[in-house]
Amino acid sequence: MTDVIDASAATSSEADGRDPASILDRLIAAIWIFDVDEGHVVWANAAALEVWNAASMAELASRDLKADMSPAVARRLRQYQGDFMSHDARFTEMWTLYPRGVPRPMEVRLCGVRLDDGRMGMLCEGRDQARLQPEAIRSADALLHTKLMISLHDLDGRTLYCNPAARASFESPHQDLPSRFLHRRDFERMMAQLHSEAELSMIAEVVSAAGQRWHELTVRSCHDPVSGRPSILVSETDVTELKEAEALAQNRAHHDPLTGLPNRLAMPARFKAMLSQAEQRAARIGVLFIDLDQFKAINDTLGHLHGDGVLMEVARRLSELRVGDDTVIRLGGDEFLFLATEGPGETGRINALAEQILDRLSLPVHAERRKLMVTPSIGIACFPIHGTNAQLLMQRADLAMYEAKAGGRNQYRLFDESMRNQREEELQLLSDLRDALRDGQIVPYYQPRYSATAQRTVAVEALARWIHPERGLIMPSDFIPIAEKSGLINQIGASMLEQVVRQRCAWERRGLDVSVSVNVSQRQLCEADFAAMVQRILHDNGCDPSRLELEVTETLLIEDNPVLSANLAKVRRLGIRIAIDDFGTGYSNLARLNEMSVDCIKIDRSLIQGLPRNEEIVRLVIAMCNFMQVTIVAEGIETLAEAEWAQRHGCHELQGYFYSRPVSAMEAECLMRGQAALPQGIRPGRLEPREWFVGH
Known part of the structure; x- marks a missing residue:
């Protein structure tokens, strides 16, 4: 008891x-x-x-x-x-x-x-x-057992009743409705809406016995069944886990998993927040578009794991340069965005920041006894002078970045209207380029290679030309960079190879025995089916593989891409010759050159045209080529003196404007039939710029 x-x-x-x-x-x-x-x-x-x-x-x-x-x-x-x-x-x-x-x-x-x-x-x-x-x-029993939190309050918010679930959530039996809300504005919004609608649903942060939680509330106007006075009936469900899951998903959706930086989706919100502050301070916002130069070479040569390490280091260094509300964003790949504010008393801060980025992101990358340099190209657009919304500013900063790349990389450019006009021109040209591929407007022109001993043309190099229906002849320097950026370069390369092989066979049927060389790009050689495509074209046209030569640039000598190496080995086994173009202009891995077993080395025109100043260098290159027992071609022969020097010092073939500019297939055939081996001379005036080719 x-x-x-x-x-x-x-x-x-x-x-x-x-x-x-x-x-x-x-x-x-x-x-x-x-x-x-x-x-x-x-x-x-x-x-x-x-x-x-x-x-x-x-x-x-x-x-x-x-x-x-x-x-x-x-x-x-x-x-x-x-x-x-x-x-x-x-x-x-x-x-x-x-x-x-x-x-x-x-x-x-x-x-x-x-x-x-x-x-x-x-x-x-x-x-x-x-x-x-x-x-x-049953209703009374249900109120006892349900997890739904149900409470009744008078119009002043005083608590009249709580079912067990609500009582467990309330800090005390006397916790009133206003103090239930973490933010007073949510309670006031609820009461105002309840006055006009009599029923509403909302999600708000509440103060509960378990701490701050997110609750979904259904609120209705009613009467107290005891006193008959107007009351408020509240039903609540805890949605904290759902809100946390949404927040986590939102965070993952708006952040880059590799670097932890905000991503492209986060850019509008970050810019909006900075814009609000900038307008109050009469400040401007700089949008710096950053692209890493030669980053693809890191991935292709050292692997994506090493490339990821470089990206994380870049993210770290950029983040260290942030001040105040500055934001660093990874757009994707090797592209980053830096949003920076320049206040009225900080004139020149954005330009100074660009200089800092150039300095901090010039990364020497060491791996496998190699040293590769990664540098940034930066384009800048500023609010409000270049635009007032994030998308427009980013587009214009992107245009400026491409100008920085075109100007030699590892530098920054500020947007101006001429860039926009140029971009519109590029877009139109890109649209026309797609039509050109479909309609066969891109054709090979041929430049003869003259044998110093046989005194005749023994080979021709195929160079791409675009015969535009309205603009006429468009040089490769105007459309090859666009083709590379748009991913059309491989289609152009395949079309050129098909046309050149077909033309070579046509010449052979007409009694002209001449080798043809075609330039191929790194992108083409990195395609897994490249060698199979070449074999198919040769087979379909009945072409002798030994009369086809593929020219690759000297820069490929530093590549260690297994797909590229496999393709070169396969085409050599077919009997196709391999030539190194532009030799002497870059870093040459001689061991790699020997491994490739090339058949021909073409001395770059810059070395030939530098004679006699760099005579010793050219002699050294020729001696090395003789040691390797390869055919030596001197490019860029434009004067009789250059032709005589190259012939006298052991160059096997000569190529340049002194003999012929690149001409159409019909003109090339006429030159070959007329034995156009005699010097044509150079017309007065400025020479055309260096020839571009597919894959340059």
């Missing part, structure tokens, strides 16, 4: 001398005391024994009521116990008891009572509600 009952017994005995237990047994109301911690009824009057369908108090006390107690009921009882201890709370609620598995709905008044050992128990007074409608009984 509890202290409460014992005290009652003593008081009652002093009053009238009768047994207090017998008095309680005479009450119609069922009264019992429940040990919340142990899950046992520790005392009950006769009415309670009847409610619980118990033969005796001992039998009822032996029942373990926690054995089949639902988690929701257990949580609710713990809430009661805490509220009893903290502020002597009292509750009246609808409960459904299950004595021996039979449901018994009751209205139960609950309050705290100290047990013999001082722990807090629960005094229960029950009134039978058997006459209630089933719907009412």
Whole structure:
């Protein structure tokens, strides 16, 4: 028996001398005391024994009521116990008891009572509600067990009721509705909308017993069923995990996984935030578009793992240059964006930042006994003078970056309108170029290679020319860079090879035995099916492989791409000759040159035209070529003196404007039939720029 009952017994005995237990047994109301911690009824009057369908108090006390107690009921009882201890709370609620598995709905008044050992128990007074409608009984039970947090508040926000789930979430039973919201503006917005709409849904941050959480709330205007006064019914669902998942997905969607920098998708929001600050300070925003020069060579030569390391180092160095609200973004590949603010008192900051980036990003990359340089090309567009929105500024910074590349790389350029006009011209040219490929407007022109000993043309080099229906002859320097940027270069290369092989066979049928050489690019050689394509073209046209020569640039000597090497080996096995073009202008890996077993080396025109100043260098190149037992071709012969010097010092073939400019197939045939080996001379005036070719 509890202290409460014992005290009652003593008081009652002093009053009238009768047994207090017998008095309680005479009450119609069922009264019992429940040990919340142990899950046992520790005392009950006769009415309670009847409610619980118990033969005796001992039998009822032996029942373990926690054995089949639902988690929701257990949580609710713990809430009661805490509220009893903290502020002597009292509750009246609808409960459904299950004595021996039979449901018994009751209205139960609950309050705290100290047990013999001082722990807090629960005094229960029950009134039978058997006459209630089933719907009412079930709704009360559902409110007890549901995880949906339901609370009722008056118009001032005072809490009138919480179901167990809401009570578990509220910091206290008396937490009012305004203090439920982390941000007061959310409560005010809710009340304003509720005034006009009577029902609303919203997601807000709330202050709960578990800390700050995200809840989805459904709020309705209603009336308090007890007082009849206007009230607010709130249903809440915890959506914190969903919001955190959304935030994580948003973060991943807007950040680059390799470098951790914001990505292209994050750019508009970052720019908008900077724009707001810049407008207040009358500052300008610089959009610096950064592209790494020669980065493809890192990936192709050293592998993507090494390339990723370079990108992470670039990201780190750029991030170290940030000041204040500056933002660094990785657009993709080897492209980065640096957004920087230049305030009224910081004139020249954006230009100075570009200089810093050039200095910090000139990366020597060491690997496998090699040293490769990675440098940045930077284009700059500024708000507000070059545009007022992020997309336009980025486009114009991109244009300026391409100007920096065209100007020699490792430098920066500021956007101006001439770049936009040039870009529009390029776009039109690109559109025309696609039509040109479809309509066969890109054709080979041929420049003879004159044998110093046989005194006749023994080979011709094929050079791409675009016969535009409106613009006329377009030189490679005007369309090859566009083809490379747009990815059309391989199509042009394949078309040129097909036409050249077909032309060579046509000449042979007409009695002209001449070799033809075609320039191929690194991109072509890195295509897995390149060698198979060459073999197919030779087979389809019945061409002798030994009469075809593929020219590659000297820069390919430093490449160690397995696909490229395999293609060169395959075409050599077919009997096709390999020539190194532009020799002497770059770094030559002599061991690699020997491994390739080339057949021909073409001395670059810059060395020939530098005679006699660099005579010793050219002699050294010729001696090396003789040692390797390869055919030596002197390019860029433009004067009789140059021709005589090259012939006298052992060059096997001579090529240049002194003999012929590149001409159409028909003109080349006429020259060959007329034995155009005699010098044609050079017309007065400035010579055409260096010939471009497919793959340059």
